[in-house]
Amino acid sequence: MRYLVTASEMRRFDENTIEKIGIPACVLMERAALAAAELTEARCDGRGGYVLVMCGMGNNGGDGLAVARLLAERDFRVEVWCVGNREKASPQWKQQRSILEKYPVEFTDKPRRGDYGALIDALFGVGLSREIKHEYAEAVMLFNSLEGWKLALDVPSGIHSDTGRVMGCAVRADETVTFGFCKRGLVFYPGCEYAGEVSTADIGISERSFYGRKPEMYAYDEEAAQLLPKRQRGGNKGTFGKVLLIAGSLNMAGAAILAARAAYRTGAGMVKVITCAGNRTILQQAVPEALLGTPNELDRSVEWADVIAVGPGLGKSAEALSCLEGVIYGSRLPLLADADALNLLAEHPELRAALAEQGAAGRKVILTPHVGELARLTGQSVSACAEELLSCGIALASELHAVVTAKDARTLICGEGHDVCVNLSGSNGMATAGSGDVLAGITAALLGQGMDAFEAAAVGAYIHGRAGEKAVGKRGEYGCMAGDLTAQMRY
Numbered sequence: 001m002r003y004l005v006t007a008s009e010m011r012r013f014d015e016n017t018i019e020k021i022g023i024p025a026c027v028l029m030e031r032a033a034l035a036a037a038e039l040t041e042a043r044c045d046g047r048g049g050y051v052l053v054m055c056g057m058g059n060n061g062g063d064g065l066a067v068a069r070l071l072a073e074r075d076f077r078v079e080v081w082c083v084g085n086r087e088k089a090s091p092q093w094k095q096q097r098s099i100l101e102k103y104p105v106e107f108t109d110k111p112r113r114g115d116y117g118a119l120i121d122a123l124f125g126v127g128l129s130r131e132i133k134h135e136y137a138e139a140v141m142l143f144n145s146l147e148g149w150k151l152a153l154d155v156p157s158g159i160h161s162d163t164g165r166v167m168g169c170a171v172r173a174d175e176t177v178t179f180g181f182c183k184r185g186l187v188f189y190p191g192c193e194y195a196g197e198v199s200t201a202d203i204g205i206s207e208r209s210f211y212g213r214k215p216e217m218y219a220y221d222e223e224a225a226q227l228l229p230k231r232q233r234g235g236n237k238g239t240f241g242k243v244l245l246i247a248g249s250l251n252m253a254g255a256a257i258l259a260a261r262a263a264y265r266t267g268a269g270m271v272k273v274i275t276c277a278g279n280r281t282i283l284q285q286a287v288p289e290a291l292l293g294t295p296n297e298l299d300r301s302v303e304w305a306d307v308i309a310v311g312p313g314l315g316k317s318a319e320a321l322s323c324l325e326g327v328i329y330g331s332r333l334p335l336l337a338d339a340d341a342l343n344l345l346a347e348h349p350e351l352r353a354a355l356a357e358q359g360a361a362g363r364k365v366i367l368t369p370h371v372g373e374l375a376r377l378t379g380q381s382v383s384a385c386a387e388e389l390l391s392c393g394i395a396l397a398s399e400l401h402a403v404v405t406a407k408d409a410r411t412l413i414c415g416e417g418h419d420v421c422v423n424l425s426g427s428n429g430m431a432t433a434g435s436g437d438v439l440a441g442i443t444a445a446l447l448g449q450g451m452d453a454f455e456a457a458a459v460g461a462y463i464h465g466r467a468g469e470k471a472v473g474k475r476g477e478y479g480c481m482a483g484d485l486t487a488q489m490r491y
C-alpha cells in the first residue's frame with residue numbers, strides 16, 4: 001500500500017518533521033537532492049557530460065540548486081538556469097544559491113546547448129498555485145523542446161500536485177523523483193503521463209511525521225492480490241459464496257454472461273442468473289456452470305443467495321424495476337448495484353432513500369457507477385463528474401452510507417469512514433464495452449466470500465485492472481475485448 005498525498009498534507013508532514021521531530025529543513029533538502037543526483041548519475045551511466053538544471057525561486061528550485069552542486073562534485077558539467085524574480089526567492093533557495101557560488105557550475109539565462117545528457121526540472125513543486133504564464137511558460141516550452149533524459153523533482157512543473165491537471169503547460173519528464181510520499185497528481189491523468197516513471201525517495205519524512213493525521217488517500221500495489229479471502233481446504237461450492245446475478249435483458253445477454261463468468265473466475269461457489277426468458281438458451285450455452293432463473297422466481301432465489309448483484313444489461317423495463325424493488329425491499333443481503341440498477345435508482349428517489357436507510361442500518365451496499373451513471377445519480381453534468389470524480393464519489397457514498405466504486409481510468413473507491421483508495425492497475429485497452437460487467441461479477445464474488453464491502457470493492461478493482469493488463473499483454477490495446485479479461489483471470 002502506498003499513500004498518495006496532497007500538497008497541504010505534504011506541507012504538514014514537512015513541518016512536523018522539521019518542527020516537532022527536529023530534523024532541519026536543509027537536511028531534508030540535501031537528502032532530496034542526493035536522491036535526484038544519484039538517479040541522474042545512474043541514468044547517465046557515470047559518464048559525466050552536460051546537465052541543465054532549470055530552477056524556480058521556491059524550495060523546489062532550492063532542491064535544483066543542491067542537485068547542481070552534487071552533480072558538479074561528481075564531474076558533470078552543470079548549467080544552472082534560474083527563472084523568476086530573485087527578490088521572491090525562499091530563504092532555503094538563497095542559502096543553496098550562496099553555497100553554489102563556490103562550485104564550478106555555469107549560470108545561464110537561457111540554455112544554448114543541444115547535447116545535454118540530463119535535464120533537471122526544478123521550476124515548481126507542490127507550491128505551484130496558479131496557471132503558468134509568460135516567462136515561466138516560455139521556460140517550460142523551451143525545456144520540453146530540448147533533447148536528453150529529463151528528470152522532474154517532486155512533480156513535473158505545471159502539473160497540479162493534487163489533481164494531476166495541467167496548469168497552462170507542463171514539463172514532460174522521462175522520470176520524476178518525488179520526495180517523502182507520492183503526490184496524488186502523479187497518479188491521476190494527465191499528470192501521470194507527464195511524470196513518466198515515478199520513484200519515491202525517502203528523505204527522512206515517514207509515518208512518524210503524521211502525528212495522528214495520516215493521508216486520506218492510498219493505492220494498493222501487488223499486495224492487493226494477497227487480500228483475497230482465504231480458501232478453506234475442506235470447503236465445498238456452498239462455502240464460497242452463492243452469487244445471485246440479476247442481469248441481461250432482450251438483446252443484452254452479453255452483460256449477464258460476462259458478469260457470471262467473472263464471478264466464477266473470482267472464486268464464487270455458485271452463480272445463479274436471473275434474466276429474461278429470451279436469454280436462457282444463449283446463457284446456458286455460454287456459461288453452462290451457471291444456474292438460471294426467471295424474474296418471477298426472485299423471492300426464492302434471494303433466499304438461496306449470499307450476495308446479490310443487480311444491473312448489468314438489465315434495462316429499465318417494468319420487470320427490471322420490480323426486480324430492483326424486490327432486492328431492496330425484500331432482502332438485507334449484501335448488494336452490488338451496477339449499470340441500469342443505478343439508472344433506475346437515479347429515477348426513483350424512494351428506492352434510493354430506502355437503500356440509504358438500509359446502508360445506515362449496516363447493510364453492505366456497493367455501487368459501481370461510471371462517470372455517466374454518476375452524473376445521473378448526482379444530477380451534475382458528465383464533464384463536472386469527470387472533473388470532480390473524488391468529491392462526487394465521496395458525496396454519494398455518504399448520502400447512501402454505501403461503498404462507491406467511481407469508475408474511470410483511475411477508479412476511486414469511496415466509503416464513509418474510509419480513506420479513499422485509488423486503483424492504479426488497468427490499461428486503456430479496458431475502455432471497451434462490457435469491462436464494467438466483469439468488474440461487477442468480480443466484486444460480487446468477493447462480497448459473497450465474506451469480504452468487507454470496502455475491501456471487496458478495492459481488491460475487486462485491482463484484480464480487474466490486472467486482468468485487463470494481462471489481456472492487453474496478450475491481445476494488444478486495440479485487440480482487447482471484455483471477454484478476454486475473464487479469460488486472463490488467474491489467482
Ligand SMILES: NC(=O)C1=CN([C@@H]2O[C@H](COP(=O)(O)OP(=O)(O)OC[C@H]3O[C@@H](n4cnc5c(N)ncnc54)[C@H](OP(=O)(O)O)[C@@H]3O)[C@@H](O)[C@H]2O)[C@@H](O)CC1
Nearest residue numbers: 014028029058059060124125126127128129130131132154
Ligand atoms: N519544505 C521542506 O522542508 C521541503 C521541501 N522540498 C521541496 O520544496 C518544494 C515546495 O517548495 P515551495 O513550497 O517553496 O514551493 P515551490 O514548488 O518551489 O513553488 C513556489 C514558488 O513558485 C512560485 N509560483 C507558484 N506558482 C506559480 C506560477 N503559476 N507562476 C509563477 N510562479 C509561481 C511561488 O511564487 P509566489 O506564488 O509566491 O508568487 C514561489 O516562488 C517541494 O515540491 C519540494 O521539491 C524538499 O526540499 C523537501 C523538503
Ligand SMILES: Nc1ncnc2c1ncn2[C@@H]1O[C@H](COP(=O)(O)OP(=O)(O)O)[C@@H](O)[C@H]1O
Nearest residue numbers: 370408409426427428430431433434435436437
Ligand atoms: N484507460 C483505462 N485504464 C484503466 N481502466 C479502465 C480504462 N478505461 C476503462 N477502464 C475500466 O473499465 C471499466 C469500464 O466500465 P464501464 O464503463 O461500466 O463499462 P461497461 O458499461 O461497458 O461494462 C471500469 O472498471 C474502468 O475503470
Ligand SMILES: [K+]
Nearest residue numbers: 121124155157
Ligand atoms: K519540478
